[in-house]
Amino acid sequence: MGAYFxxxxxxxxxxALRGPNGTHSLAAFRDIAAQPELVPxxxxxxxxxxxTLLITVALMVPTVVWVHLRLPRLRPLVxxxxxxxxVVPVVVLVVGxxxxxxxxxxLIKGTPAILALEYVALAMPxxxxxxxxxxxAVRLPTLVEAARSLGANWPxxxxxxxVPNIRTAIVGSALLTTALxxxxxxxxSLMLFDTFPTWMVRVGQQQAGVAxxxxxxxxxxxxxxxxxxxxxxxxxxxxxxxxxxxx
Amino acid sequence: xxxVTARAVRQQQAGTPVELLGLRRRYGAVNALDGLDLxxxxxxxxxLLGPSGCGKTTALRILAGLEQPDAGRVLVAGQDVVGLxxxxxxxxxxxxxxxxxxxxxxxxxxxxxPRVRKQPASERRRRADELLExxxxxxxxxxxxxxxxxxxxxxxxLARALAVSPRVLLLDxxxxxxxxxxxxxxxxxIRRLQRELGITxxxxxxxxxxxxxxxxxxGVMRAGRLEQLGPPEQVYHAPATPFVxxxxxAMNRIPGRVxxxxxxxxxxxRLEYAVDRLRSPGAPVEVLIRPEAVLPVPADAAATVVSxxxxxxxxxxxxxxxxxxxxxxxxxxxxxxxxxxxxxVAVQLRRHPVLVRDPR
Ligand SMILES: Nc1ncnc2c1ncn2[C@@H]1O[C@H](COP(=O)(O)OP(=O)(O)OP(=O)(O)O)[C@@H](O)[C@H]1O
Ligand SMILES: [Mg+2]
Numbered sequence: 001m002g003a004y005f006x007x008x009x010x011x012x013x014x015x016a017l018r019g020p021n022g023t024h025s026l027a028a029f030r031d032i033a034a035q036p037e038l039v040p041x042x043x044x045x046x047x048x049x050x051x052t053l054l055i056t057v058a059l060m061v062p063t064v065v066w067v068h069l070r071l072p073r074l075r076p077l078v079x080x081x082x083x084x085x086x087v088v089p090v091v092v093l094v095v096g097x098x099x100x101x102x103x104x105x106x107l108i109k110g111t112p113a114i115l116a117l118e119y120v121a122l123a124m125p126x127x128x129x130x131x132x133x134x135x136x137a138v139r140l141p142t143l144v145e146a147a148r149s150l151g152a153n154w155p156x157x158x159x160x161x162x163v164p165n166i167r168t169a170i171v172g173s174a175l176l177t178t179a180l181x182x183x184x185x186x187x188x189s190l191m192l193f194d195t196f197p198t199w200m201v202r203v204g205q206q207q208a209g210v211a212x213x214x215x216x217x218x219x220x221x222x223x224x225x226x227x228x229x230x231x232x233x234x235x236x237x238x239x240x241x242x243x244x245x246x247x
Numbered sequence: 248x249x250x251v252t253a254r255a256v257r258q259q260q261a262g263t264p265v266e267l268l269g270l271r272r273r274y275g276a277v278n279a280l281d282g283l284d285l286x287x288x289x290x291x292x293x294x295l296l297g298p299s300g301c302g303k304t305t306a307l308r309i310l311a312g313l314e315q316p317d318a319g320r321v322l323v324a325g326q327d328v329v330g331l332x333x334x335x336x337x338x339x340x341x342x343x344x345x346x347x348x349x350x351x352x353x354x355x356x357x358x359x360x361p362r363v364r365k366q367p368a369s370e371r372r373r374r375a376d377e378l379l380e381x382x383x384x385x386x387x388x389x390x391x392x393x394x395x396x397x398x399x400x401x402x403x404x405l406a407r408a409l410a411v412s413p414r415v416l417l418l419d420x421x422x423x424x425x426x427x428x429x430x431x432x433x434x435x436x437i438r439r440l441q442r443e444l445g446i447t448x449x450x451x452x453x454x455x456x457x458x459x460x461x462x463x464x465x466g467v468m469r470a471g472r473l474e475q476l477g478p479p480e481q482v483y484h485a486p487a488t489p490f491v492x493x494x495x496x497a498m499n500r501i502p503g504r505v506x507x508x509x510x511x512x513x514x515x516x517r518l519e520y521a522v523d524r525l526r527s528p529g530a531p532v533e534v535l536i537r538p539e540a541v542l543p544v545p546a547d548a549a550a551t552v553v554s555x556x557x558x559x560x561x562x563x564x565x566x567x568x569x570x571x572x573x574x575x576x577x578x579x580x581x582x583x584x585x586x587x588x589x590x591x592v593a594v595q596l597r598r599h600p601v602l603v604r605d606p607r
Contacts, residue, residue, distance in 0.1 A: 013309040145313050146404075149340040150334040150411055160359075164350040183590045 009219065016213035029208035032217070034212070037199055045196035049181035051116035056127045059120065059168065065162055068140050075132075079241060082128035085121050090186045093118060095247040112193045122187065122233040123180050127173035134169020179222040262290030262445050263324045263414040266309065270319035272305050272471075279305040281471030286417075292441050292448040294458035298467030298494065303451040306468075307417050310449065312336045323414060334363075336534055339408030339446075343420040344399050347392040353379060353403045354388035360411035371410075378406035382442065395575070398429035405437065409444070414595060416441065416448040420455065455495045467491045489604040492535045499541065501571045502606065503534040511603055514571050519600045532603040536596060538563060541576035545585055546593035550574075552586050562586075568594055 028126065032038065067078050074205045083154045085093065097118050105113075163170065185197040204211030265287040272280040279302045287293050295303045308314035310321055314334035328336055347356050361598035378389050382402040392400055401421055407544065408416060408562045418437070422430040438461055441448050452458050457480040458465050466476040467490075470588050475487040486492035493500075503513030507528040511520050518534070519596035526532065542553065543566050550568035564576045574594060586592065 138349065139344060139346070142342055142344050143348060145311075145333070146340065146342065146346040146407075147348070147359070148313065149311055149336075149338060149364045149417075150407065151334045151337070152359075153334050156363055161348055165348070167350075 008084070009216065012212050012216050013058065016209050016216055018209065028207075031207065031210045032213055035203065041194065041196045041199040044194070045182055048112050048116050048119065048195065049178045051113065052123065052181050053177045055116060055120045056123060056177050057170060057174065058125050060124070060131055060173065061163070061166075064128065064135055065158070068135050069144060070149040070242040079128070079132065083125050086125050091121075091190065093121060094187060094190050099119075112188075112195065115188060115191060115193060115195070119177070119181050120193075121175075122184065123177040124146065126176040126180065130173035130176060131166065131169050132168040134172070137169075138165045140165075156234055175222070175225050179225070182218055182222070263447050264289045264322075265415055265447055265449070266320075266322040267306065268320040268322065269306055270306065270309060270321070271317045272302075272309065272314065273317055273539060280309070280319075280470050283468075285466060285473055285476070287447050287449060289447055289462075290445040291463040292438070292450060292461060294450045294452055294462035294465045295468060296452060296455055296458040296465055296495070297474075299453055301468045302471040303335055303453070303468055307419050307449060309452050310415070311338050311417050311564060324325065337411065337413055338415045338417055339411055339413030340393070340417045341401065341404045341408050343422040343423055345397065346403075347391065347395075347400055347403055347425070348363065349392050350578045351391075352388060352547050353390050353392070353395065355385065355408045356392070357410050364411070365478060374410060375406075376592055379403070379409050380400060381409075382406045382436070385386045396429075398425050398433055401425065401433060402436075403441070403564070407424070408445075409440075413446065417447045418448065420452055420454075423452075423454070430457075435506045436460070446538075459495070465495075467494060469494075470501060489535060489602050497538050497575060497577075499536045499571075499574050500533045500604075501536060501574060503532055505603075505605070506531060511601070512566060513601075514574075514594050514596060516596050518596060518598070520603050521600050526603075531598050531606050535604065536600040538575040538577040540597040541566075541574055541579070542595040542598055543576050543592040543594060545590055548591055548593035550592050550594050552588050554588055554594060555583060555586060556581075566592060566594055 014024075015028065016028045063078075067075055071078075097114065101114060101117070143161050143165065144157055147157045152160065183197055184195075185201060188195040189198050189201075200211050200214055203214070254539050255508035267285040270280045270283040271278075281302075283306055285293075285295075285303065285306070291556060297303050305314060309316050312328065312331060312335075316329065316526065319329075323336070333335060341367055347353075348359065351359070354372065357378050358371040361374055366374075366598045367523060376385065379385050381510060382405055384402055384406070385400060387395065387403075392403070395403065401424075404421070411428065418472070421437075422433055426431065434457060437450075450458070450461060461481070462479060464477060465479050465482045467482060469490055474480055475491045477485075482495055487496065490500045492498055503511045505528050506512045506517065509519055510517050511532060512518075513534040520534070526585055539561075543564055545551070550566050550571075551568045553565045553573070555565075556563050557580060559575075561577045562580045564577060564578060564586050566574045568574055571594070576594075
C-alpha cells in the first residue's frame with residue numbers, strides 16, 4: 001500500500017535531482033529559489049486559498065451544524081449533494097459560475113477572487129466530509145441544548161460550544177481546501193488566470209526539473225500539515241497545548 | 248456540602264409554581280402528548296414516571312423550551328412562557344446523556360451560565376467553586392470531563408444547572424447511565440440539595456423505585472396523559488387504575504369473580520374491591536394483588552412452592568395454585584426459611600381493598 005504512494009514521490013524526487021549525464025545534484029532546487037515569479041505566484045494562490053477557506057468555514061460550519069441539529073434525517077441527502085462537484089465536469093462548473101456572476105462587479109469577476117468562489121464548490125466534497133465527521137464525533141445536540149438552557153443565545157452557542165469542540169475538523173477541512181487550491185490547474189487555466197499551479201505547468205515546459213521539484217515540495221508540505229493535524233487530533237482533549245485556549 | 252454553603256447558593260428562589268395545561272404534541276402519527284395537565288407546587292420534587300415512549304421527555308423539553316407544543320399552555324410563576332426561547336427561561340437542566348462541554352474544565356463548565364450572563368470573572372469562579380464544593384467535587388475543578396467518572400460528570404452537570412439559580416430544575420433520567428451504587432448515592436444527594444435549595448423540580452424517570460423513594464409527588468404517565476398524581480404512598484397503595492397498579496411495583500393478576508356488593512372472590516377468599524364501574528355478580532375478573540399481600544403458609548393444601556429467590560430483607564416465593572396459576576408472594580426472609588420449593592402451602596390474602604380488571 002505504502003509503495004503505491006511512495007514510489008511516485010521517490011521517482012519524482014529522483015527526476016528533480018537528476019543532472020546531465022546521470023549525475024545528481026540539488027541544482028534544480030537552487031533554480032526554484034531563483035525563479036522571479038515564485039513568490040508572486042505563490043502569493044496569488046495563497047490568497048485565493050485563504051479566501052476559499054474563509055468562505056468554506058463561514059458557509060459550511062453553520063450548514064453542517066444545522067443539518068445535524070435540525071435535519072438529521074436529511075444527512076444522507078446532503079452528503080450526496082456535497083459530492084456533486086466531484087461528478088460535474090469542471091467546465092460545467094466554470095460556465096455555471098460565470099453565468100451566476102455575469103452581473104457581478106468586475107472586482108469579483110475580473111480578478112482571481114472569482115476562483116475562490118469556484119474552489120469553495122470544488123472543495124465541498126472534502127470540507128463537508130471533514131466537518132461532518134467532526135460533528136458526528138461529539139454529541140452536538142445535547143451540548144447545544146445544555147448551552148441553550150444555560151442561557152446562551154445562538155451566536156454564543158456557535159462560538160463557545162460548537163466551534164471549540166469541532167476545531168480539529170475545521171482545521172482539517174481548511175487544510176484540505178488549501179491543498180486543493182495549491183494544486184488546482186484545470187479551472188484556473190480555463191478561466192485564464194495565472195496561479196501557482198498554472199505557472200508551475202508553464203515552468204515545467206521549459207525546466208522540467210524545477211517544476212517537478214516544486215510539486216514534490218508542495219506535496220511534502222501538505223503531507224507535513226496533514227501529519228501535524230492528525231497528531232493534534234489524536235491527542236486526548238485537554239492535553240492539546242497546541243490548540244487549547246484558557247478561558 | 249454544608250447548609251451554610253447551600254444557603255449562600257440559594258438566592259431568591261422561594262420555589263416557583265409551574266403549570267402545564269392541556270399540552271399536545273404530535274410527531275407524525277405519534278401522539279407524544281395527548282392533553283397533559285400537570286401542576287408543580289412551589290419547591291416540590293415531582294417525579295414523572297411512565298413506560299418508555301409515554302411522553303415524559305417531551306413534556307420536560309416543552310417546559311425547558313427545547314420543544315414547542317402544538318397546543319396548550321406552560322405557566323411558570325403564573326406567566327405563559329410558550330414562545331419564550333430556551334435560553335431565556337431560566338431553567339436548570341440535567342440530561343440523561345453526559346452533556347458537559349468537553350473543551351472546558353469542570354469549573355469552566357459550572358461557570359458557563361454565569362459567564363453567559365456576563366458576571367465578573369472573579370465572581371463566577373467563586374460561585375463555580377462553591378457549587379462544586381456543594382456537590383462534593385471541590386477538589387476537581389481543574390479536571391476535564393474525560394478525567395471524571397460518570398457519577399462525577401453528572402454531579403458537575405447538576406452544579407452547572409444550579410449555577411444559574413434556575414427557577415425550575417429539570418432532570419431527565421440523570422442517573423440512568425450510572426451503576427446501581429452510584430445511582431443510589433447520587434439520588435440521596437439530589438434529594439438533599441433540592442430540599443435545601445427549595446427549587447421546584449421535575450424529575451423524569453422510568454424507574455419506579457427511583458420515583459417512589461425520591462419524590463414528594465409522583466405523576467404516572469401513560470400514552471401522553473397523566474394517569475395518576477399523588478404522594479408515593481398513595482400511588483403505590485391506592486393506585487387509581489389497573490395500569491398504575493401494574494406499572495408501579497410488582498403485581499399479581501389472579502383470576503376471580505364478582506360476588507356482589509363490591510366484593511370479589513379470589514383464591515377461595517372474599518375481598519372488597521374498588522368499584523370503577525358496575526359489574527354484575529358472577530362476572531369473571533382479574534384481581535390485582537401485590538406480592539406482599541400474599542401469605543403462603545405451610546399447610547396440607549393444594550398449592551405448592553415452586554421457587555424461592557432471596558432479595559435481601561424479603562424473599563420472593565412463587566407458588567403454583569390450582570385456581571390462581573402462578574402467584575408471587577413477598578415474605579420476610581426469616582419466614583421464607585420454612586418455604587422450600589416443593590412445600591405444600593395454603594395461600595392467604597391480606598384483607599385490603601383490591602383493584603380488578605376485565606380478563607384478557
Ligand atoms: N424528535 C422526535 N421525532 C419523532 N418522534 C419523536 C421525537 N421525540 C419523541 N418522539 C416520539 O414521541 C413519543 C414520546 O417520546 P418521549 O421521548 O417523550 O418518551 P419518554 O417517555 O421520554 O420515553 P423514554 O423513557 O424512552 O425516554 C415516542 O413515541 C417517541 O418515539
Ligand atoms: Mg425520555
